[in-house]
Amino acid sequence: MVTKLMNWFDDRLPLTATIERHLTKYPAPINMNIWYLAGVLLVVVLVIQLASGIWLLMNYEPTAEGAFASIQYIMRDVQYGYIIRYMHTTGASAFFALIFLHMFRGMMYGSYQKPRELLWVLGWITYLLLCMLGFTGYVLPWGQMSFWAAQVIMSLFGSIPYIGEDLLTWIRGDYLISGITLTRLFAFHVVLLPLALIAVVFVHILALHEVGSNNPDGVDVKKFKDEDGVPLDTKPFFPYDITHDLYAIGVFLIFFVAIMFFYPDGGGYVIEYVNYEAADNLKTPEHIVPSWYYTPYYAMLRAITFPVLGLSAKFLGFVVMAAGIAIFVALPWLDRSPVKSIKYKGFYSKFFLTLFVISFFVLGYLGSVASTPLGTLLAQFFTVTYFSYFLLMPIYTKYETCKPVPDRIQLS
């Protein structure tokens, strides 16, 4: 019966072939480690965000007058509404935590190198979309921090020479942040951006399955295949990876649920305390701090305190901040190393990658606290070290001595 049904479908759609290619028979390298879990967990979080988002939408009111109250309505009067909302807020933070780990994995093991350049670029686009989703979503509760974060971020466009002011008005749809701005961000957050995200993630996974997964050794597993054409150093996704992933999802959900039910504010990081107050355009909060996942870039923005060649400090900060996010896309072409994985790369690659991670965290910290002269100095220093990882890469990867890479995966 089932076979008959499958045959009926297979005559009309490559159903079995697709399932085998992308799920059951997908060959995954045998030496994948814990870093390779971020990808599947990102898919889980994407599903969580889509599901909880749809349910939030059923009671949210996208107007300046009603938004804040409708969130409280969800939190208090909608049955289990608070679970749905906390799922979405915790999911937002988890999304960024995981994508950072996922990107770092790629940087460590050279997963962006040939033939995975396009895969990396597609991943970078999902990161950009995620940044935009995070920003637009953060404005929707229409609390004080929503309003003032929108004010600060949007005003950056106003710093662009010549066209800035007009561009800003066009983006806001008003002369100040208002209900008009809220509704357009709402439309982007619930329709345009998620649609784009799903599409890009889909293509990202298609591309992954075309070129195959990289692995911690950076060895090309496709060099050695068995008589069926299956790479020797791989295992089929089903049942080996799926059981592994299921276990990982369980562990992840334990942490996720613990935050969601017991620390939904995340100490002010998941939901900022200032957002307990409804938006008030006459009252600026003492410290305007973005969500934790933007703080490294916020620190870069504030690090530029001097104008250059008639360009304002604010505009330059904006450019540096944007460059900090954009520069990831260039990685496949900056890395000249003959080897992929950090395991076999030389000292300088290890040094600069470590420096990058330290810079990222220090900037993240600096972006979350009120600015001080020392903080600004540190932010400037670590902005330079952040970029040095990327900009010096063509030099240090070309001249350093690498260790020989084995032909096949070595299991220790």
Place this chain on the structure above:
Amino acid sequence: MRNISLSIVILGVSLLAGNLSAAGGAACGNYLSEDGLTKGECDKAYVDATDKPSLQRGAQIYMNYCLGCHSLKYARYKKVSEDLEIPLDMFKDNLIFGDQKMGDLIQVGMDPKEAKEWFGNTPPDLTLEAGLRGPDWVYTYLKSFYIDESRPLGVNNKVYENVGMPHVLVDLQGTPQSVCRQVSFVAENGGIRQDPLTGERLTQEQCGFLEVEAGTGQLNPEEFDEAMLDLTNFLAYMTDPMKTERESIGTYTLLYLFIFTMLSYLLYREFKKDLH
């Protein structure tokens, strides 16, 4: 390498987490601790969402003293009565004023425009105040009013300097004055400065202590502190009314996930055997 990179990430995360404490709650202005050693540090409010009698007393104070000006406009009477286990009839008779219904949001009758004229600012809604400022701040603020004839309403507040709010709880507390006291010099290591010859403790004058004139209030200082803790507890409940339900559901969810994860681990281990 894997271990090194993992530890870097863990180090970084803990660096960020170290900042956690700085993120929450506001500092307490000019509030002086009882021993005069710290300024601007809030007293700790030990709120407890499961202490129903405390929440009930807090609700009683709120409805009688605060609701004249401060709404709780995101909450409904009915839910408060259910959560605090106050019988419907008793709630209706004693805690709802005017012709409001049990299903209504807790609003104030005062016109916001007039209120702005009277106090210089519209009294804020307090549904989420304990979330915004933290319960410690609320608790300390409530205890920090004092007589200050230079202010339009005759009172000021140590935590929130020049606040436009009158001392509504003066009936309960009595009249608090800001006074000066002789206090010992205490070094950072806890040592107390003494006269090297006589061994007597040296003192200095420090101002800004709060003292209530005896017999002016219905409650003694301990009872008043207790009442303010109840009120703070009620406001903390207001911010997060689902806390008890949330944590109970969370416990069951975690239990389920532990079992799920354990089973999935066993399944994973079974398949892993094939690979080696």
